Amino acid sequence: MGTALIYLMIVAAVAAVFFGLAAVVFGRGEELAPLPPGATPTRLPAGELDGEDVRELRFQQALRGYRMDEVDWVLDRLADELDRAGVERDGLLARVAELEAELAGSGLRAEGDR
Numbered sequence: 001m002g003t004a005l006i007y008l009m010i011v012a013a014v015a016a017v018f019f020g021l022a023a024v025v026f027g028r029g030e031e032l033a034p035l036p037p038g039a040t041p042t043r044l045p046a047g048e049l050d051g052e053d054v055r056e057l058r059f060q061q062a063l064r065g066y067r068m069d070e071v072d073w074v075l076d077r078l079a080d081e082l083d084r085a086g087v088e089r090d091g092l093l094a095r096v097a098e099l100e101a102e103l104a105g106s107g108l109r110a111e112g113d114r
Contacts, residue, residue, distance in 0.1 A: 042070045049081050 035041065041060055045053055057074065059066040 040067075040070050040073070042074065044074065044077060049078065054078070 042057065044057070059070050059074075061067075
């Protein structure tokens with residue numbers, strides 16, 4: 001009987017040490033304060049976006065998936081970037097066509113046309 005009691009006391013002491021160690025390592029179970037309404041942990045750079053920015057993007061998960069307002073915000077931002085890139089591309093294509101017309105009008109041939 002005495003040996004069983006000693007084993008029980010040792011097991012209780014070891015459990016108390018593990019509990020204390022876990023409490024120190026993991027904290028007291030406090031939760032972070034909730035984000036204010038309208039705030040989001042989703043981050044995008046202020047300047048131009050590139051593919052790596054989109055690949056690193058993470059959305060906060062809600063009860064039934066992702067928060068739609070965050071996803072809508074990012075999609076709007078990406079759409080704006082693509083629109084700006086499209087305008088720049090259209091401007092470049094117009095300039096290329098203009099230069100090709102000048103080249104054709106001058107009688108010279110482009111390197112690839114030989």
